[in-house]
Amino acid sequence: MKEEVKTQDLAEQENDNSVPARLARGEHVALIEAEHLTKKFGDLVVLDDISEKIEEGEKVAIIGPSGSGKSTFLRCLNVLEDPTSGAVYFEGANLCDLKVDINLHRRRMGMVFQQFNLFNNMNVLKNITLAPVHIGLQDLRKIKRKNFFRKIANLFRKGDKKQPLLPVETTAKQIKESAKENAMRLLNRIGLADKASAYPSTLSGGQRQRIAIVRALAMNPKVMLFDEPTSALDPEMVGEVLALIKELADEGMTMVIVTHEMGFAREVATRVLFMDGGKIQEQGAPEQIFGSPTNDRLKDFLSKVL
Amino acid sequence: MWESFYEQFIVYDGYKLVLQGLMNTMIIALVGLVIGIVIGTIVAVIHVAGTRSRVARVFAYIGDLYTTIFRGTPIVVQLLVFHFVIFPLIRLNIPGVWESVLVFGLNSGAYVAEIMRGGILSVEVGQLEAGRTLGLSFTTTMLKVVFPQAIKNVIPTLGNELIAITKDTSVAGYVGTTDLTVAFRALASNDYQIIIPYLMLALVYLVIVIIFTVIIRIVERRLRKSERRS
Numbered sequence: 198m199k200e201e202v203k204t205q206d207l208a209e210q211e212n213d214n215s216v217p218a219r220l221a222r223g224e225h226v227a228l229i230e231a232e233h234l235t236k237k238f239g240d241l242v243v244l245d246d247i248s249e250k251i252e253e254g255e256k257v258a259i260i261g262p263s264g265s266g267k268s269t270f271l272r273c274l275n276v277l278e279d280p281t282s283g284a285v286y287f288e289g290a291n292l293c294d295l296k297v298d299i300n301l302h303r304r305r306m307g308m309v310f311q312q313f314n315l316f317n318n319m320n321v322l323k324n325i326t327l328a329p330v331h332i333g334l335q336d337l338r339k340i341k342r343k344n345f346f347r348k349i350a351n352l353f354r355k356g357d358k359k360q361p362l363l364p365v366e367t368t369a370k371q372i373k374e375s376a377k378e379n380a381m382r383l384l385n386r387i388g389l390a391d392k393a394s395a396y397p398s399t400l401s402g403g404q405r406q407r408i409a410i411v412r413a414l415a416m417n418p419k420v421m422l423f424d425e426p427t428s429a430l431d432p433e434m435v436g437e438v439l440a441l442i443k444e445l446a447d448e449g450m451t452m453v454i455v456t457h458e459m460g461f462a463r464e465v466a467t468r469v470l471f472m473d474g475g476k477i478q479e480q481g482a483p484e485q486i487f488g489s490p491t492n493d494r495l496k497d498f499l500s501k502v503l
Numbered sequence: 504m505w506e507s508f509y510e511q512f513i514v515y516d517g518y519k520l521v522l523q524g525l526m527n528t529m530i531i532a533l534v535g536l537v538i539g540i541v542i543g544t545i546v547a548v549i550h551v552a553g554t555r556s557r558v559a560r561v562f563a564y565i566g567d568l569y570t571t572i573f574r575g576t577p578i579v580v581q582l583l584v585f586h587f588v589i590f591p592l593i594r595l596n597i598p599g600v601w602e603s604v605l606v607f608g609l610n611s612g613a614y615v616a617e618i619m620r621g622g623i624l625s626v627e628v629g630q631l632e633a634g635r636t637l638g639l640s641f642t643t644t645m646l647k648v649v650f651p652q653a654i655k656n657v658i659p660t661l662g663n664e665l666i667a668i669t670k671d672t673s674v675a676g677y678v679g680t681t682d683l684t685v686a687f688r689a690l691a692s693n694d695y696q697i698i699i700p701y702l703m704l705a706l707v708y709l710v711i712v713i714i715f716t717v718i719i720r721i722v723e724r725r726l727r728k729s730e731r732r733s
Contacts, residue, residue, distance in 0.1 A: 277632055304638030314633035318651040327647065328637035409633075416637060 234283035245475035258466035307413030311425040315397040325380040333372035403434030423454040507696040524686030532669040538608025543615025573613035586678040599680040622657035662719035
């Protein structure tokens with residue numbers, strides 16, 4: 198009841214452009230929307246009131262000097278970093294709301310880290326299948342538990358009031374096998390199928406990062422967030438990782454990439470954001486950003502890195 | 504001297520007492536450590552998770568209080584307080600060995616909590632973050648990713664704790680538990696031939712500790728190996 202009134206109120210305020218209001222009016226909402234995102238570490242303002250939309254299919258590159266808040270911004274997008282104020286909406290759901298099950302939404306946002314962060318205690322195959330298997334089994338258990346309680350409740354209900362049981366479509370074995378199959382398919386794709394039983398400590402940086410990317414892909418994410426994916430790599434290994442990311446981009450994956458590889462940003466991105474001092478100073482198509490920058494700080498930055 | 508010890512040990516059934524003492528010492532040390540590990544791990548996880556919510560923070564304070572009390576008082580005093588004050592107060596009537604097990608468990612829990620906290624912190628944050636970004640919950644990531652790595656890092660220190668608790672059990676006699684020390688003291692005091700029983704006592708502790716050290720080293724090597732396999 199209360200919810201309804203609130204929704205109506207929002208719908209009536211035509212000039213309210215917040216995501217809930219637009220959702221209530223049935224208007225378009227971008228895949229990821231950040232609203233007045235602010236992040237402070239103590240007194241230090243890292244993100245200063247950023248509002249930004251990322252549409253499906255976009256490849257957004259974020260560039261800027263170190264300490265400009267680009268990594269923090271990316272980490273706020275899947276609430277790895279709790280924003281001090283403001284909100285992040287993913288598919289219309291407010292991720293900063295504590296009532297929202299963040300784990301449910303994070304499944305659909307892949308993230309790749311600078312330090313790879315492969316699970317050191319598992320081999321490559323287990324690294325990739327851990328989350329899909331665990332989450333699959335968890336969902337299966339949930340359905341079975343619900344069915345169990347419904348069965349008991351049905352004992353006390355009369356004929357037409359009995360609730361139907363939820364369909365159980367898979368078995369634990371099937372979940373494990375399909376996850377393994379999918380993992381091997383992905384490993385084949387990056388040419389590392391023979392490393393399936395190797396432990397991360399025996400692999401090169403480039404291999405680790407490609408496996409980290411594949412591990413995120415195994416969850417079938419809607420968007421991939423890359424946090425300086427090549428910054429911790431030896432120069433000779435940067436190429437293989439960038440090639441894989443480019444391949445994903447060509448397949449139409451939505452992605453947000455924090456990067457120092459200007460050439461790559463220019464080639465792959467559909468939009469480039471330049472951040473400095475916790476604000477997005479300038480943004481636009483790569484040709485515009487790299488070709489005819491207007492912001493002084495961007496000009497200064499480009500003159501140093503190009 | 505030897506004849507006297509032989510007489511006490513074999514003829515007057517001293518070996519039975521010693522075996523019982525050995526068993527009690529092992530029960531107190533091993534079960535106590537297991538209880539300690541369980542308590543310590545819970546306290547450590549609560550402490551690490553302590554910044555996440557207000558409820559967790561309250562529990563973290565309770566955990567802090569617990570470690571402060573049990574690390575801040577001698578084990579003998581704890582035994583006496585529990586035996587003469589707390590257990591009678593809550594009308595808990597259990598055999599002396601299990602009283603000691605409980606107290607030693609609580610005591611070592613305070614130390615293990617700090618060991619485990621260090622172990623968890625020694626695993627990079629990135630491991631936890633990677634698990635969370637895949638949609639796994641905090642608990643799942645802890646259990647499947649962080650703990651297995653933390654355990655590997657704390658095995659040597661936990662081994663230290665096992666050795667320490669084994670030797671500490673020698674004060675269990677204060678509350679009437681027949682442990683190794685009590686058994687050998689009985690042998691010694693029967694005919695006041697004290698030299699051999701006490702030297703034997705020291706030797707038995709030494710052998711136990713050496714055995715534990717070897718086992719810990721083997722376990723440690725096993726765990727480390729798994730990571731390097733290619």
